[in-house]
Every structure is written in structure tokens, then in C-alpha cells.
Amino acid sequence: MVRAIKSQGFLFAFALSAALVLCVIFTIGGVTSFSDIITGEEASFNDASFNGVSSVRFVSTLAYLCTCFAYIAWLLQKREVSNDLKFTQLLRPATPFLVLAFIAYPLSNDIYLYLQYGLMGLRGINPYIIPSSKVSTVLDPLLYWLQTSTYGPISEVFFMVSALFVQLSPIIGVYVFKIFCVLAYVLNAYLIWRFLKPSPHRSKLTMIYLLNPFLLMAHIADAHVDVFLCSSIILLIICLYNRLYVASVLAVTAGFLTKTLPIIWFPLVAGFLVRRRRWRELAIATAICLAIVLVLSYTVFPTLAAWKSLLNPGVSGLTARSIHHLVNLIISFTTGSELYQNQAIMQQMARITFLGFAGFYAWKLFQPWLKSRYSEAHLIVDLGWVTLVLLLGATPWLMPWYPSVLLPFALLAINASIFSLTSFVFCLTTGAVMGAGSGDTLLSFAGSLITWVPALSVLVFRQQIVLALENTFTTLSSDELLQPSHSRQIPPSSRSK
Structure with missing residues (x-):
């Protein structure tokens, strides 16, 4: 080697x-x-x-x-x-x-x-x-x-x-x-x-x-700490492919107890189990999660304010590297205002983009009911997509290391070439300009463009890109990547009931 x-x-x-x-x-x-x-x-x-x-x-x-x-x-x-x-x-x-x-x-x-x-x-x-x-x-x-x-x-x-x-x-x-x-x-x-x-x-x-x-x-x-979060993501994916549903929910829980982001995965996994009518596994996982919440509520998080601390309220109204930061800089350049003076506008924009994300999320949430052959492989790709869309379009304060959680999904997802390629591009370009990327200079503006535009371009021109790279990047995320053996068989979709 x-x-x-x-x-x-x-x-x-x-x-x-x-x-x-x-x-x-x-x-x-x-x-x-x-x-x-x-x-x-x-x-x-x-x-x-x-x-x-x-x-x-x-x-x-x-x-x-x-x-x-x-x-x-x-x-x-x-x-x-x-x-x-x-x-x-x-x-x-x-x-x-x-x-x-x-x-x-x-x-x-x-x-x-x-x-x-x-x-x-x-x-x-x-x-x-x-x-x-x-x-x-x-x-x-x-x-x-x-x-x-x-x-x-x-x-x-x-x-x-x-x-x-x-x-x-x-x-x-x-x-x-x-x-x-x-x-x-x-x-x-x-x-x-x-x-x-x-x-x-x-x-x-x-x-x-x-x-x-x-x-x-x-x-x-x-x-x-995102490196520890990636550990829970990889375990989540492995558990889902092997139909270890209780362990899958516990992997999401471990991720949430590392960093808050996995909170958005709970409804998707729960919805999948409901659609599959996995009541026993869902009941066991729910009981374990409630027990964990109860213990933490008596120890680490004794108040509602302590739980809210995990939502990172300190960055409300702040922007960095995101589409929000681009708009913030444009307003600042054209009006002569300071970035902090635009916080009210940015908070309003954040609400609008979050509503857009919520609509996309709801669509993904109902996929198990909309697709007759919705499998664990589909769920894994959808977990990746909601994370990508949240970071790319609905996260005003986007630090360069945030997208790193996408790479496990990109590597292990099946038949998801566009998602995988977009994730790779998003990750590599986000780290291109060193520093926080939250400044009020033209360099910060360029940093936001470099972060946001390449990934968006992959989505917009996805058909042309796939055709051009069908022998390279697409092979990295096609069905050939995971030819399951008898001991690692990817579960077939359940028949709709």
C-alpha cells in the first residue's frame, strides 16, 4: 500500500x-x-x-x-x-x-x-x-x-x-x-x-x-468534537444497514449527547420504525431514551435553561460563511452599516430559511409513506440530505468544520452520487479560506461565495456533472461500493401495509 x-x-x-x-x-x-x-x-x-x-x-x-x-x-x-x-x-x-x-x-x-x-x-x-x-x-x-x-x-x-x-x-x-x-x-x-x-x-x-x-x-x-459525532454517525449507519433498530436509536442518542445536531434525526428514524411497524423496537428504544432523559434531568440538566444551552443561543443573529452572511455583507456594503446592526434582519432571514428547511424536512419525513419500497438505505441518504440542506441553507453561523459530519453519510450511502459529490465539494470548499469567515471584508465575502456556490452548483448542474464524472466520482457512491455478503445483507424494503 x-x-x-x-x-x-x-x-x-x-x-x-x-x-x-x-x-x-x-x-x-x-x-x-x-x-x-x-x-x-x-x-x-x-x-x-x-x-x-x-x-x-x-x-x-x-x-x-x-x-x-x-x-x-x-x-x-x-x-x-x-x-x-x-x-x-x-x-x-x-x-x-x-x-x-x-x-x-x-x-x-x-x-x-x-x-x-x-x-x-x-x-x-x-x-x-x-x-x-x-x-x-x-x-x-x-x-x-x-x-x-x-x-x-x-x-x-x-x-x-x-x-x-x-x-x-x-x-x-x-x-x-x-x-x-x-x-x-x-x-x-x-x-x-x-x-x-x-x-x-x-x-x-x-x-x-x-x-x-x-x-x-x-x-x-x-x-x-465533531470527530466524536462522526463516530456515532458511522455506528448509526452500520446499525441501520444491519437492522439493529434499537441500537440505531441509541447511536442517534449518543450523537445528541455529543453535539446537538442529531436531534433532527430522531423524527426520521422514529417515522421509519413506525412505517415498518417495529413497535417492539420503538418501545424499547423510547423507554431507554426516556430513562436517559430522566437521569440527565436530575443530574446534568436540572432546568429547562440547561437543556436550552445545547441549542447554542449565543450565535442568534450572527452570521459566518453562509448565504445569510453574504446578504449581511451586501447590506453592510450598500448601507454602510456594521454587521451587528443588521442582526434583526438576519434573524428574520434565518426564520425564513428555517421555514424552507422545515418544508424540505417534512417532505423527507413522509418519504416512508410516499415510497412503497423505502428501505434503510433510503433512510440513510435522507438523514444525509436533511443535514446537508440544514447546513447549506438554514445555518447562518456556519463554521468551517460543521460540514465534516456529512462525510460518513457520503462514503457509506448507496446509490446517492449527487448527495455524495455535493457533500465532498461542500466540505473541501468550506475549509478553503482560513479563519472564522465572519468578518466584514471582501475576503469574507469571497469566503462565503467559495463555501456556498460550488456545492449549489453541483445541485443545479447535477445531470451534466454526473455524465462528466460517471467513471470517477459516481463510482464512489454507486451500488458497487457495497456489494453485501450473506452476513452483511442490506435489508430489503418492507412490503407496504
């Missing part, structure tokens, strides 16, 4: 060199910024480098685009990777990129918020009731969001373990958390590899996940 990858010498060296540049920029910038903030400097290195136009931002963006170019060039090659390879053999060529991503210091300040919530938990302070700003720790100067936790109790466990090392140094705490991220990332790839045993593209698809530059940056380099 290593020889197969390295035989393409230039691509491998090119991608590794670009990844090294990103690693150096992130590590020097991150550690320098940490020192700047702790010592009371007015502006940190990252603040100066990743807000507006700068040489550092240009070089890092160029380096990321180079890794994407090498990744896509490798992806488009028709050369197959042997299916006889062990997972460790597949992991070997990805190891240099995993190491560089681990070394790279997070660009986002979210990592300090994770550790702050962890410290609060260690002190017996409920982070879902008490805002991060109300507790004094060594991390105080590093915090950007001064609100209650928006992450579930499963994430909080990782925060608390990592926070144990903050007393030695916050930087050590950061890298302890990154160890968990690397382990989860490798676990996700392993789960994909195990599940795709019957597929003739098993090794290739596993490598597509392992080597994805966007995932490496979002899940390991920047160390976001």
Missing part, C-alpha cells in the same frame, strides 16, 4: 510538503498566540494573521488548496487499491499526515472553551447552568465565547479528562484532547473499513476518509 501511494511520488511529496507548511504555520501561530494572550498583548499572532488579508493567511490557504489538489488528483485515478490489505497497511501511508495534524496547534479558540468546561466539571460546577465567564481559571484570557456549554455530556467527559492536565500547562491539556481526537479519527476509519468488507472499493474508501485534508484539519489539527 505504501509503495502504491508513494509510486505516485510527486503527489505524495506535494501533499506532504503542503501539510508540513500548514503544520508549521498553525503550531508557531498557535503557541505564539497563546503566549501573546497570556502576557496581555492587545492582539495575538492569529488575530493579526487570520483576520483580513495577510501573507500568513494567504500561504496557509494556498497550502490547504495544494493538499486538496493532490487529494482530488489521487481520487480521480482509476487505479484500485487491493482489498486484501489489512487496516494497519492502509494506515501506514496516512500516518505522516496524522502526525502533522496532531502536531499542528488548533487555530480555533474552541479548544480553550472545551478545557474551561472541563475545569468547571472537575470543580463540580455545572457548565450547562453557569457560563464559562463566571468561573475564574488560568484559561480566562483565552476564552472568546462566554456562555454555557453547547456540547453534550459525552463531550464533557473528554473535556474533563483533558482538563486534568491544564494545571501542568494549558498546552498539555490541548494535546491530551488531541490524542482523543486522533484515536477517534482512526477508530472511525477502522469502522468504515470493517463495515465495507464486502465492497470491492473497501480499501479505496477507507483511504478517502483517512487522507481527506478537510477532515484532518477539522477533526485533528483544529481538534473539534
